[in-house]
Amino acid sequence: xxxIDFILHIDKHLKDFIDLYPVLVYGILFxxxxxxxxxxxxxxxxxxxxxxAIGMFAAQGALNLPVVxxxxxxxxxxxxxxxxxxxxxxxxxxxNWKLFGKVLVKQAHIDKTHEFYEKHGPKTIIIARFVPIVxxxxxxxxxxxxxxxxxxxxYNIIGGIVWVVGISLAGYFLGEIxxxxxxxxxxxxxxxxxxxxPIFFAMVKSKMVKHAN
Numbered sequence: 001x002x003x004i005d006f007i008l009h010i011d012k013h014l015k016d017f018i019d020l021y022p023v024l025v026y027g028i029l030f031x032x033x034x035x036x037x038x039x040x041x042x043x044x045x046x047x048x049x050x051x052x053a054i055g056m057f058a059a060q061g062a063l064n065l066p067v068v069x070x071x072x073x074x075x076x077x078x079x080x081x082x083x084x085x086x087x088x089x090x091x092x093x094x095x096n097w098k099l100f101g102k103v104l105v106k107q108a109h110i111d112k113t114h115e116f117y118e119k120h121g122p123k124t125i126i127i128a129r130f131v132p133i134v135x136x137x138x139x140x141x142x143x144x145x146x147x148x149x150x151x152x153x154x155y156n157i158i159g160g161i162v163w164v165v166g167i168s169l170a171g172y173f174l175g176e177i178x179x180x181x182x183x184x185x186x187x188x189x190x191x192x193x194x195x196x197x198p199i200f201f202a203m204v205k206s207k208m209v210k211h212a213n
Contacts, residue, residue, distance in 0.1 A: 055171020087143025
């Protein structure tokens with residue numbers, strides 16, 4: 001099962017997990033959210049679409065919504081915390097890690113996250129929750145830059161709650177709409193498109209500034 005297939009058909013794969021592992025699925029979901037937010041080398045996991053799908057299945061009674069929300073808020077919080085400390089203590093070394101000759105952490109991703117920080121400051125920890133790839137690198141960059149942990153902690157808690165609760169509830173209340181149920185792949189593309197808009201606008205603004213200079 002490739003990562004692209006998993007992302008585009010996450011509703012089907014999540015249903016399989018629920019059918020096969022009705023209890024263990026909560027641990028699987030916890031692990032996915034933790035890894036995406038906690039390991040800087042795993043930025044491509046489908047956090048937003050997964051949370052939306054979780055809300056859909058909770059609306060159908062296949063998942064316990066309060067339980068899964070609490071678990072995933074904890075996973076998101078622990079993930080960002082882990083990533084912060086990886087950046088703080090191993091940042092320079094991580095940038096040199098390679099697997100089969102390929103760099104695991106792309107400098108371009110780090111640079112984009114730095115741009116986010118320059119524009120939004122510590123609020124990046126919250127905003128980045130809703131931006132794929134950037135959400136994985138934001139706590140890492142915060143650790144590399146040695147952001148005061150008390151400040152990071154506050155934004156980490158707020159961001160984790162807003163992200164998990166917001167998107168899960170969106171799936172819970174919107175997922176039963178017939179068009180959404182029948183066109184979930186299109187919904188995934190829409191979610192991805194909306195979530196990358198901040199990156200797109202930042203790139204456009206950066207190019208406009210360069211041309212102006």
